Amino acid sequence: MLEVSGLTKRFGGLLAVADVSLRVPEGGIVALVGPNGAGKTTLFAMVSGFIAPDSGSVAFAGEEITGLPPHLICAKGLVRTFQVVQPFGRLSVCENIAVGAHLHLAGRKEALERAREVAEKVGMGPLLDRRAQALTVAGRKRLELARALATAPRLLLLDEVMAGLNPTEMGAMIDVVKAIRDMGVTVFLIEHVMQAVASLAERVYVLNQGRLIADGAPGEIARTPAVIEAYLGHGAAARMVAQAVEASR
Amino acid sequence: MARLGIAGGMIVALAVPYLIRSDFWLGFLITVLLFAAMGMAWNVLGGYAGQFSFGHAAFFGTGAYASAILHIGFGLNPWLGLAAAAVAGGLVGLVIGTLSFRYGLRGSYFALITLAFAEVLRILANTAEFTGGGVGLYVPLKVGVANLQFESKLGYYYVALGFTVLSLGVGWALERSRLGARLMAIRENEDAARALGVDTFMCKLQAIVISGALTGLGGAFYTQYYLYIDPGIAYGPGVSVEILLVPIIGGLGTVFGPLLGSAVLHGAGELARRLVGDAPGLSLIFYGALLVIMVRFLPEGLMGLVWRLSRRRERAANA
Numbered sequence: 001m002l003e004v005s006g007l008t009k010r011f012g013g014l015l016a017v018a019d020v021s022l023r024v025p026e027g028g029i030v031a032l033v034g035p036n037g038a039g040k041t042t043l044f045a046m047v048s049g050f051i052a053p054d055s056g057s058v059a060f061a062g063e064e065i066t067g068l069p070p071h072l073i074c075a076k077g078l079v080r081t082f083q084v085v086q087p088f089g090r091l092s093v094c095e096n097i098a099v100g101a102h103l104h105l106a107g108r109k110e111a112l113e114r115a116r117e118v119a120e121k122v123g124m125g126p127l128l129d130r131r132a133q134a135l136t137v138a139g140r141k142r143l144e145l146a147r148a149l150a151t152a153p154r155l156l157l158l159d160e161v162m163a164g165l166n167p168t169e170m171g172a173m174i175d176v177v178k179a180i181r182d183m184g185v186t187v188f189l190i191e192h193v194m195q196a197v198a199s200l201a202e203r204v205y206v207l208n209q210g211r212l213i214a215d216g217a218p219g220e221i222a223r224t225p226a227v228i229e230a231y232l233g234h235g236a237a238a239r240m241v242a243q244a245v246e247a248s249r
Numbered sequence: 250m251a252r253l254g255i256a257g258g259m260i261v262a263l264a265v266p267y268l269i270r271s272d273f274w275l276g277f278l279i280t281v282l283l284f285a286a287m288g289m290a291w292n293v294l295g296g297y298a299g300q301f302s303f304g305h306a307a308f309f310g311t312g313a314y315a316s317a318i319l320h321i322g323f324g325l326n327p328w329l330g331l332a333a334a335a336v337a338g339g340l341v342g343l344v345i346g347t348l349s350f351r352y353g354l355r356g357s358y359f360a361l362i363t364l365a366f367a368e369v370l371r372i373l374a375n376t377a378e379f380t381g382g383g384v385g386l387y388v389p390l391k392v393g394v395a396n397l398q399f400e401s402k403l404g405y406y407y408v409a410l411g412f413t414v415l416s417l418g419v420g421w422a423l424e425r426s427r428l429g430a431r432l433m434a435i436r437e438n439e440d441a442a443r444a445l446g447v448d449t450f451m452c453k454l455q456a457i458v459i460s461g462a463l464t465g466l467g468g469a470f471y472t473q474y475y476l477y478i479d480p481g482i483a484y485g486p487g488v489s490v491e492i493l494l495v496p497i498i499g500g501l502g503t504v505f506g507p508l509l510g511s512a513v514l515h516g517a518g519e520l521a522r523r524l525v526g527d528a529p530g531l532s533l534i535f536y537g538a539l540l541v542i543m544v545r546f547l548p549e550g551l552m553g554l555v556w557r558l559s560r561r562r563e564r565a566a567n568a
């Protein structure tokens with residue numbers, strides 16, 4: 001579904017994304033994890049057309065899309081959400097979602113109707129007439145997802161939709177993401193919360209300082225020394241092994 | 250309920266000239282209607298799409314000159330001149346829009362570019378021969394409905410009313426269309442709109458062309474009404490400010506805001522003239538003060554105030 005090869009982006013002297021290649025197969029959920037500043041959001045921005053890569057290429061559904069503007073990439077069925085939520089503040093929840101629905105529906109009535117259906121699906125039914133700026137953090141995260149979903153995508157890029165949610169809200173969000181996958185939408189998500197990743201993703205890519213350092217099933221990843229180092233700092237893996245040896249005595 | 254109100258308002262608007270029978274007040278209403286219509290034109294771009302223009306005189310003046318020049322120089326019927334003025338205004342919109350939106354100019358940069366365009370056109374109109382230079386152009390007096398010249402203000406009133414209905418109708422349709430939804434999305438958050446598949450450049454371009462065409466139409470009406478146009482009137486900052494104040498006072502991004510705003514703006518202007526007399530430059534000071542007051546205290550305009558008060562009454566009634 002998505003094939004990224006050799007993607008690279010520099011910001012001045014900073015190498016934000018360095019020669020990253022990865023694939024997201026159709027129908028599943030793939031996660032991208034890594035510490036803050038690893039380059040995850042930058043990678044998503046390049047895939048969705050918001051930032052032009054310095055080198056490398058992006059192919060979606062067998063078609064090269066590198067360098068296309070975001071609205072054309074969205075029209076092909078690849079849509080992103082924003083880590084820092086970007087609601088249409090003074091529009092209602094329903095109107096917000098309808099902007100996404102208008103991608104394929106020209107009529108206002110039809111788009112608003114579709115928006116209501118999508119809102120039901122992500123559990124925003126009771127909030128339809130609320131102004132977006134009056135929503136809680138959890139509400140705004142859901143709205144990001146709902147708007148993107150209303151464009152009827154084939155691939156959905158979710159950038160930290162769990163961040164800032166309490167455990168109950170997070171559980172609900174995990175169910176929503178699973179339901180989206182079951183509708184046949186491929187999901188590629190950035191997530192910090194390892195527990196959410198473990199319960200959702202079939203495959204995980206780990207990014208650190210712009211480079212891919214590991215990939216595999218969630219269970220394997222958590223035991224990879226390079227990943228532990230990246231998350232907990234230099235020498236952490238060795239200390240943990242030492243502790244484990246100590247404990248097993 | 251809303252439909253009944255609109256139908257009632259239309260009947261009153263049609264009957265008004267027979268009720269007041271004062272040339273002065275009829276002239277006042279014509280100005281209110283003309284600026285309500287052009288205020289809505291500005292609203293399409295500024296209120297719905299969030300792209301504030303300080304130079305709508307570029308469209309107004311081009312429409313005014315287009316109809317005058319085509320009539321005087323080429324004998325074009327002034328009714329057709331209205332259509333030609335709309336086309337000319339739309340073309341100016343296309344040029345300004347392409348140049349500024351292609352390069353991503355937003356906010357105050359966009360406002361400055363529109364202002365600069367209007368000023369350049371003013372200087373050109375001042376020097377060019379076919380615009381009559383600084384002297385301006387006089388439309389020859391030839392009274393007759395076919396010639397878009399009327400014996401009394403009555404005829405002009407109904408033409409202005411038709412223009413206002415057309416312009417507010419465009420706003421009404423916009424609120425119920427995909428383009429309108431996309432323009433509001435662009436106003437609220439351009440990046441989010443792009444992510445959801447909105448071609449922001451094309452949408453803004455459509456908005457400025459519609460806005461320019463309607464404003465150009467207003468310019469042509471002005472020419473026919475006063476039978477005179479010069480560079481200062483056509484392209485001066487006065488008309489730009491007057492056009493943008495109307496929806497800001499009435500309520501940005503609303504259908505009836507421009508009508509309300511125009512009535513209040515010109516009503517207050519008339520009052521000020523009676524109180525302190527008509528010194529040159531006074532109207533600009535007055536407009537400036539009004540703009541500051543609105544932006545500071547009533548950013549959602551009078552329609553926002555009406556809306557808030559009606560909600561408070563509703564809540565009080567429910568309690």
Ligand SMILES: Nc1ncnc2c1ncn2[C@@H]1O[C@H](COP(=O)(O)OP(=O)(O)O)[C@@H](O)[C@H]1O
Pocket residue numbers: 011014016034035036037038039040041042043
């Ligand atoms: N527009 C930008 N200009 C300059 N530096 C940026 C820009 N966007 C991101 N960066 C930098 O690139 C690095 C990667 O950022 P980001 O992709 O947001 O990381 P992540 O999403 O993994 O936390 C960070 O060091 C960040 O400061």
Ligand SMILES: [Mg+2]
Pocket residue numbers: 040041042083
């Ligand atoms: Mg990020």
